[in-house]
Amino acid sequence: MTLLLASFAPPYWLSTLIKVLVISAVVPTTALILGMVFLFKIMSWMQSRLGPQEAGPRGTLQLLADGVKFLQKEDIAPNGADLWVFKVAPLVVLMSTLLLYVALPASMHLVVADLDVGVFFVLAIASLSVIGVLMAGWSSANKYSLMGALRAAGQLIAYELPMVLAVIGVVIQAGTMSLNGIVLAQNNGSIFGWGGIGFPYILTQFLGFFIFIAAVQAELTQPPFDMPVAESEIVSGYQVEYTGFRFLIFFLAEFATAFAFAAIAAVLFLGGWAVPWLPTASDWYYVLGPMVLFAKVMIVSFIIFWVRFTYPRFREDQLQSLAWKVLIPLALVNIVVTAVLKVVL
């Protein structure tokens, strides 16, 4: 069956159609899984409460019920809103999320577009979402929205640089910007000649991993960096005027992006879709690859959401000083050390 998949070479239109369908099915599913597992179950476990119990077995279908609820709501636009921009803004945010999934490899060939500059593409696309956020904040004709959007724009500068700099260490070590190339480099590598677990870059790039996760938190506007949507200060910021399915799109985009970033972290630092005991050329990865990646994504997501549920919120200027005074110098040191060691060893 795996051989069949390997020799499956559809015409261009069919492969494009399949890819579009798969992406548009995968994105909401990942958002649902993260929302269900972490937002509902893990969160209530950490906060010593039960969480949803009624919808589906042990409340597992609660998020579907919530989604249906959102679809039933009226689509309200406030008076004085810039209607066209207001309606398009959630789609812009969702678009940046969808594009993120284009470059994500779930195995050697299970990838929509295996780009040579995959890392670069992913990081560039991720910052597109802030345009949607700015559009939403500006067009809502609401002061809280505007403040949230401006905070998000200010935050972009603070987290984007450390994120890029943190990833450069991995790129130097792997010698490639292709996400698949990084996976191969990790799983075919060896630690001083011992290849028992390959060579996941978290062992050398733990500083980069830490900075990357911190920047991901800011990118996802999650605590401790959730100033753009701070509920207790500016009442959910740019989302405040959105109802119904437009709010649902924001929600989907947030959690699908969280999944995508966890997957990127898994690819860059944890060896991606491969396990070191099975050669990367094996046909088994058509089935195993997505599973392995999913497991690693869950581990990274757990870290992200653990921090989210535990820490209080920074102030906007504190994020700036953290980013410029701590994260960026650390990332630069990381790059220098990695580059020197790469040349020396």
Add this chain to the structure above:
Amino acid sequence: MTTVSDPQSVAALVAEANDNRVNLDFETEGMTLNMGPQHPATHGTLRIIARLDGEQVISAEPMCGYMHRGYEKLTEVRTYPQINALINRIDWLGSFANEVPFILAAEKLMDVEAPPRAQWIRTILFEMSRVANISLFLGDFGLQLGGMTAGFYAFRDREWVLNQIESATGGRFHPNFDRIGGLKDDLPKGWIEESHTAMDKLLAFCDEMEDLLVGNEIFQGRTRGIGVIPAEIALSYGLSGANLRASGVDWDLRRDNCPPGLVYDKADWKVWTHPDGDCFARTWVRLQETREAAKIVKQLLDTIPSGPVMAKVPRIIKVPAGEAYVATENPLGEMGYYVVSKGDLVPFRVKIRSASFNNISVLPWVARGAYVPDLISILGSLYFILGDIDR
């Protein structure tokens, strides 16, 4: 306040007040942000009109009265036992503490004293309502600063105290248990041991909160040096309770001016103060106060005397003519009732001095120059209950 009389100065002041430009270099205009009456940080219906320069607060004015229920007027048409049920609703998180000063004022006018056992139980329940009130503050303040989990931990462990209050009085939120001359009932069987357990849980909760929230670096970054209220400003605005002690003023009505009928001198405890006067100091003082309250309860539970819980009072209570003011150290600060009686079934006038109304009055002073997130820290750490502001 200086008075300006000459027309030119008045005109200049008016022009300055109408000038909406806030930054003369950039020619930017201010923005008026209307926080509330529906806003998550005001936990109730407080409205704050904040003028902002970007995210910096130029002026913040609290507008209260959205929850005014006219309690002072309502007391004039209710008998004393009926008033007792009403004033439970002032500070709804520590309801029993609201009853005590009023009952003590009435007892002072009638010249009756509750039996020792009733005094002990009153003090225990008083401190329990303090624990119930402030433990929620610790979680709620975390919630306002974005730390969600603290809020749920607070609600979880506060349940221990509420269960004890419920099993003794029959009401989780509004006990209505105090009577002129004593208490409605004696304690149920096994209550003392259960209360020991509950207080141990609460002491553990305080440690947990210190680890999770108060010791957190982000929390300290959000609270240290924010919203500093110096001691003289705190005194001049009439702040009381933990807000005053956090400014370094060693003042506690439980120790300094404890009205007869409460037995704080029978327990060994400490009044905590903090020299800083910032948001962190207010949180820290409250955390220590929760621990002290739990310790007071545990000590009093061991020494509780036997005997009746009700003194001999007539069935229909008529309070002799006179005036009395009794104030106690409630969870939020000084709470006092000035009762004027003309010898009727109902009081002639009751003036309620509630702590939050004075505590919130310092907001315009302390919020100037703060950022919007700091405004939330300040509001949260001043810790007001809307029912206590508006009555």
